[in-house]
Amino acid sequence: MIQVEGLSKYYGEHAAVRDLSFSIGKGEVIGFLGLNGAGKTTTLKILGCVLLPTSGRVVIDGFDVVKDPHEVRQRIGFLPDTPPLYDEMTVGEYLAFVAQLRGVQAKEAKAHVAEAEEKTGLREVDGVLISTLSHGYRQRVGVAQALVHRPAFLILDEPTSGLDPAQIRGMRELIRGLKGSHTVLVSSHILPEISETCDRLLIVHGGQLVAQGAEEELARKMGGGSIEVEIRGDKARALEALQAIGPVSVTHEEGGVVGLRVEASLELRPRVAQVLVGAGLELLRLDRGAERLESIFLRLTQSGGIVSREVAS
Numbered sequence: 135m136i137q138v139e140g141l142s143k144y145y146g147e148h149a150a151v152r153d154l155s156f157s158i159g160k161g162e163v164i165g166f167l168g169l170n171g172a173g174k175t176t177t178l179k180i181l182g183c184v185l186l187p188t189s190g191r192v193v194i195d196g197f198d199v200v201k202d203p204h205e206v207r208q209r210i211g212f213l214p215d216t217p218p219l220y221d222e223m224t225v226g227e228y229l230a231f232v233a234q235l236r237g238v239q240a241k242e243a244k245a246h247v248a249e250a251e252e253k254t255g256l257r258e259v260d261g262v263l264i265s266t267l268s269h270g271y272r273q274r275v276g277v278a279q280a281l282v283h284r285p286a287f288l289i290l291d292e293p294t295s296g297l298d299p300a301q302i303r304g305m306r307e308l309i310r311g312l313k314g315s316h317t318v319l320v321s322s323h324i325l326p327e328i329s330e331t332c333d334r335l336l337i338v339h340g341g342q343l344v345a346q347g348a349e350e351e352l353a354r355k356m357g358g359g360s361i362e363v364e365i366r367g368d369k370a371r372a373l374e375a376l377q378a379i380g381p382v383s384v385t386h387e388e389g390g391v392v393g394l395r396v397e398a399s400l401e402l403r404p405r406v407a408q409v410l411v412g413a414g415l416e417l418l419r420l421d422r423g424a425e426r427l428e429s430i431f432l433r434l435t436q437s438g439g440i441v442s443r444e445v446a447s
């Protein structure tokens with residue numbers, strides 16, 4: 135369990151984090167979202183015992199980050215925005231070195247390293263010098279060093295930063311694979327990545343929490359949500375059938391295939407399928423609106439937090 139209560143961090147007069155409170159349950163994968171400068175890195179560094187808070191409390195598994203940092207560090211693994219890698223070491227040497235720094239017995243270090251390499255797909259580069267690795271592999275080593283002492287909690291700051299699309303997918307799968315065995319807090323500003331990986335979202339803006347909840351829940355609270363379909367058949371008939379459910383717009387049209395979006399809650403997906411098939415149309419695809427998290431996020435972070443007060447509770 136992670137509990138954050140009234141956390142603030144000032145750099146001089148500037149409040150990077152203001153009165154932040156949230157809790158994370160065992161086994162949850164939480165996405166920490168915010169624009170550049172929102173206060174994500176500062177918060178994660180405090181949770182990772184790298185920075186001291188100005189005020190407030192962070193308790194991880196019953197231990198306070200200020201009073202018991204040693205206990206906290208044994209229970210968390212931290213991937214900072216720039217992973218602290220030693221270029222002149224091989225992957226295996228580096229992970230063994232980090233394991234021992236974190237209190238793993240020398241005789242157990244090998245098993246810990248093998249397990250971390252297995253989870254992060256690094257087995258084949260165990261003997262490779264870190265200086266020769268691609269950026270994607272370096273990020274994996276960053277995650278592996280966070281895992282190597284088998285912590286219950288993982289804090290990952292922008293794990294996909296600078297990765298190409300294939301590497302992003304690999305990292306997403308890696309994080310998904312950690313679910314169940316770890317509690318994960320992962321920060322990002324890449325919305326689809328968070329949307330697909332996380333159970334719940336914390337959205338920060340200007341150092342404050344402006345919303346929290348599952349994507350579904352946030353969309354409901356904000357009255358948002360949309361369903362996208364692709365059909366083959368008469369466009370006018372499709373528009374008429376869908377208008378009974380909510381406002382409809384045509385998203386694309388090509389070779390007899392029409393894409394439409396209905397502004398309606400996801401729970402209405404079966405109803406959407408029913409009316410389209412009932413109208414004699416061929417239903418080729420039915421999905422949640424892809425832009426949804428993006429629109430929730432933009433509304434929260436561009437409204438100066440007006441919507442936020444209702445949604446943050």
Ligand SMILES: Nc1ncnc2c1ncn2[C@@H]1O[C@H](COP(=O)(O)OP(=O)(O)OP(=O)(O)O)[C@@H](O)[C@H]1O
Nearest residue numbers: 145148149150168169170171172173174175176177
């Ligand atoms: N060492 C520092 N000294 C002074 N101000 C700082 C320092 N570190 C961060 N800040 C300021 O605190 C605010 C929050 O920064 P932080 O790095 O936590 O945001 P972030 O959400 O992680 O942003 P990004 O996605 O760009 O990394 C910003 O206004 C930043 O300029």
